[in-house]
Amino acid sequence: MIDFSAKPILELKNVHKTFGPKQVLRGVDLAVAPGQSLVIIGGSGTGKSVTIKSALGLMTPEQGEIRFDGELVSNRKTLDTLRRRTGMLFQGGALFDSLAVWENVAFALIYRDGVGRGEARKRAIENLAKVRLPASAADLRTAELSGGMQKRVALARAIIATPDLIFFDEPTTGLDPITADAVNNLIVEQVKALGAAAVTITHDMASVRKIADEVAMLHEGRIIWRGPVSALDNSGNAHIDQFVHGRAEGPIQPAI
Amino acid sequence: MTASPAPAQTPKAKSHIEDSLILRPFRLIGRTVLGGFREIGRIASFSGRVLIAAVTPVIYLREVLRQCLKIGYYSLPVVGLTAVFIGAALALNIYTGGSRFNAEQFVPAIVVLGITRELGPVLAGLMLAGRVSAGIAAEIGAMRVTEQIDALLTLSAKPERYLYAPRVIAGILTMPLLVLVANIIGVLGGWLVAVGALEFNGSLYIRNTLSFVTANDIWSGLIKAAVFGGIISLMGCYQGDRSKGGAGGVGRAATLAVVGAAVLILASNYILTSIFVRVGL
Known part of the structure; x- marks a missing residue:
């Protein structure tokens, strides 16, 4: 049973990240409880990968703070601790x-x-x-x-x-549905076996439903919705509804 | 139909146009110079970090040996071939030039001097700039764009220590050995032409070569070779590390690495030669 009142293992507060003139993250707030599996969804180019790369210290946000197990990740020592206690599965x-x-x-x-x-x-x-x-x-x-x-x-x-926390960057991208399901099963199994928390970013709704305890939606550089995976189909949020049903029509403009 | 009068330019707008036209070249020069200094600063900072990693523990010996094999051993054919043809061409040229004032007997001396002090290290350096620097830049560039370098960081391994330092150590260690081989093969190329085409006595040619060449000639070439080896590896690592944007970015990194390494080799060759002349090496 996940204790959501426990001190978060990972916490992002008001994280901003800009690339040239493009502001990708505009104040991301996120907390992950120990043992919790959080899936971040969102359209292409909304900053999902930038969010987890910032959390891992692979990118430096211009503003905001990142805490791992309560410690502010601000120097080489805390970053080293974070990396020793985390794992990462890259997209490719x-x-x-x-x-x-x-x-x-x-x-x-x-x-x-x-x-x-x-x-x-x-x-x-x-x-x-x-x-x-x-x-x-x-x-x-x-x-x-x-x-x-x-x-x-x-x-x-x-x-x-x-690790105590594992990041998954689009773990099923490029795989056929059967292999993707097998990879999802392995992720769930191994994360449970380790008792670790997991942060996954994906577009794949089958993955979301299989992996997530909670889902957060990133849109235009901010978390606009967060809730349990069971609430995905009746979130009452037009963005979530459009994304879950994969419709071109709606508040989210297709990235083409 | 009457032509409407051209709108009069206000003094402020006119001055702005003149300003921009006059200042544009200066802005361009300023931007280029500043960009150049920025790049020099980046290269210096990168080189400093890598060289510190190369002389402080932990040094990954397995990686160093692997790179010695890739940079040194696999470059032997290209360096050997370059040296034999350079030695041969040098002997022919010196014979032709020397015959104008009856100085053909100096062929062995000038061939060995030219190869050990200058052509051996510089041409081996330029060949390796093409083979090794481009290879390193492409390999590290591909690692950069496929997130392998990010993966190294998440596994608490510093790219400076795991990727770059072994390549730079291997470049500095193997380049002098390659140049030593190039020197021998280059002299052999000269000997082949001298004996085969110019009717020199083979044993006399070797005796003249050995009696003329000094330890300083060889050492100066080997010191240059070590510096060139460092430059070649560093430029490959630097450009690879900075590459971005997929296959195009990797290709650009390889090109920049070769051009940068070649220019730096030629520039440092002049500086080193000046120093050696001054200190009598």
């Missing part, structure tokens, strides 16, 4: 193509935690099994993997250091 997988699959999965163990290569390989294979990949995949190059397998390897890499 972002696997290192110069390394074998097991080296990708065990990267943080070898290069950050100083675990020996033998032990790291063993733990990598254990984590590959958790995402239903055989030990024989461990020595493959990432270019030899299908899109679905790459996402599984990226998931294994995200969970190997038992």
